[in-house]
Amino acid sequence: KGLVYRAFRVMPYSTACATAIANFEVSQNYRDIADPSIVVQFHLDGYENCRALVWTTTPWTLPSNVALCVHPEITYLRVRQRGAAAGSEEWLVGKPRWTWVCSLLKKDPSEDFDVVEEILGAALADMTYRPLFSYAASKVIEGKAWRIVADDYVSTEAGTCIVHQAPAFGDDDHRICLREGIIRKDGTGMFCPIDDRGCFTHEVSHFEGEHVKSADKGIRETLKEAGSLLFNGTEVHSYPHCWRSDTPLIYRAVPSWFIEVESARERLIQHTASTYWVPTFVKERRFHNWLAEARDWCVS
Numbered sequence: 279k280g281l282v283y284r285a286f287r288v289m290p291y292s293t294a295c296a297t298a299i300a301n302f303e304v305s306q307n308y309r310d311i312a313d314p315s316i317v318v319q320f321h322l323d324g325y326e327n328c329r330a331l332v333w334t335t336t337p338w339t340l341p342s343n344v345a346l347c348v349h350p351e352i353t354y355l356r357v358r359q360r361g362a363a364a365g366s367e368e369w370l371v372g373k374p375r376w377t378w379v380c381s382l383l384k385k386d387p388s389e390d391f392d393v394v395e396e397i398l399g400a401a402l403a404d405m406t407y408r409p410l411f412s413y414a415a416s417k418v419i420e421g422k423a424w425r426i427v428a429d430d431y432v433s434t435e436a437g438t439c440i441v442h443q444a445p446a447f448g449d450d451d452h453r454i455c456l457r458e459g460i461i462r463k464d465g466t467g468m469f470c471p472i473d474d475r476g477c478f479t480h481e482v483s484h485f486e487g488e489h490v491k492s493a494d495k496g497i498r499e500t501l502k503e504a505g506s507l508l509f510n511g512t513e514v515h516s517y518p519h520c521w522r523s524d525t526p527l528i529y530r531a532v533p534s535w536f537i538e539v540e541s542a543r544e545r546l547i548q549h550t551a552s553t554y555w556v557p558t559f560v561k562e563r564r565f566h567n568w569l570a571e572a573r574d575w576c577v578s
Contacts, residue, residue, distance in 0.1 A: 281538040285463040287576055288449040291530040293476025293489065294523035298532045307521040314494050315513035317382065317438065318506050319369070320346060324405040328356060328368040330426075331379060333437035335513055336447070337497040338490035341411040341482050342469045344423040344460055345443035345451075348372075349432035350400035352439050357391045368394060370402075372439020379438060382509045399439075403428045410506050413482050414469035422460045422467065429454050446470035446531045470531055491526060537575040546572070 289298040314337050319329035330346055348354065353373040358366050371379055373396065380387040405426045409415075418424070431450050432441055445455040446468050452461070461467040471481035478485040478493060484500070485493040501507040518527045539546075546569050555561035 283463065283536055283538070284533060285536050285574075286446075286452070286465055286468070286531040286533055287536075288445075288447070288452045288529050289532045290518065290527050291476075291532065292520035292523060292525065292527055293474075294520055294525040296474040298530070299520065299527070303521060304518045304527065307519040307524065308516045309519050310514055311517050311526065312512045312514050313517065314498060315509075315511045316498060316501075316507060317379065317509035318410060318442075318501055319508050320410065320442075320506075321408040322370060322405060323407060324402075325356065325368065325370075327366065328370055330370045330407060330440050331438045331508060332440050332442045334442055335515070337494045337501070339444040339447045340442065340497060340501075341413045341485075342444040342446055342471065343409060343411070343442050344414065344418055344445065344467070344469065345455055345458070346407060346426045347432055347441045347443055347451075347454060348399040348402050348426055348428050349430055349434075349439060350398070350403070350428040351430070352399045352432065352434065354397045354399055354402065354439065356394040356397065358394055360390055360392050362392075370397075370440070372434065374434040375438050382511070399428055399432075402426045410501065410504070411482075413471065417467065417469045417481075419460065419462075419467040422458070427454055427458045427460075444469075447529055449529065452531060465531070465533070468531060472530070476528060490528065535577045537577060539572050539574050543569060543572055 290301060290304045291298050313335045315335055316337055317331055317333050319331060322328045322330055332346065354370055355373050355376055356368050356370055358368045377387055403426055407424055409424050432439055443451040443455055445452040445461050455461045471479050472490060473479055477487055477489050480486050485496060498507060498510055519525060520527055550561065550569060
């Protein structure tokens with residue numbers, strides 16, 4: 279019936295134990311650690327000499343980047359240095375986070391820059407850009423990768439309101455890239471260049487054999503040499519660790535078998551409506567909400 283298929287799900291992953299772990303295990307060992315905090319520049323094809331500013335604490339995921347995500351209802355700014363001529367270098371950044379970006383650069387947003395244009399995020403969708411690394415070139419689906427997509431998960435609470443997408447290493451990244459046709463359920467188009475121990479494979483040749491967390495330093499240096507690194511700092515934050523090995527976890531797409539559920543959501547809800555529950559609120563609230571958000575069932 280075609281209701282069973284093999285695909286990927288992004289799971290918490292222990293590189294020390296070389297295994298995915300359950301979500302409930304993640305909460306067992308959080309520790310404060312200092313991670314990179316960087317802002318990088320992606321050159322946009324839709325504007326002359328304009329670069330999208332993107333913040334991340336995981337530089338090691340940038341070689342696997344295949345998209346940038348904006349919020350469709352957030353306003354974005356094109357800015358350039360005050361007094362600069364038309365055609366000079368510009369930046370694209372979310373308006374709610376522009377002051378924060380200037381604070382990193384020790385600049386005054388009103389004194390040091392001019393706003394060239396205000397743009398709604400939805401208007402940026404499908405604009406293409408130049409990737410920071412070319413490692414994934416042979417893996418992506420032609421005409422699908424390295425473009426801007428829109429989704430309302432993008433937050434104004436942190437970063438630049440532009441989020442880099444690496445679908446092999448982020449649950450939302452995977453969901454959005456699957457929806458946009460950038461990757462497919464069978465993994466086509468997804469670039470996951472690490473082995474079971476969390477070390478880069480030959481696919482990222484300059485860092486082959488290096489653990490992803492150790493490679494952060496070299497990746498930042500490479501970005502700096504290329505002129506793509508705008509800000510290079512650190513951030514102390516609470517981060518999940520493997521409770522067995524006491525090492526930082528990563529999130530990684532793991533292959534598994536799935537039973538199709540999402541296509542049957544409406545029928546499941548209809549049939550549930552004809553059943554009798556005690557107490558009734560479990561049927562009408564908890565169980566209904568679970569069915570309404572049901573995802574394809576991962577067979578473990």
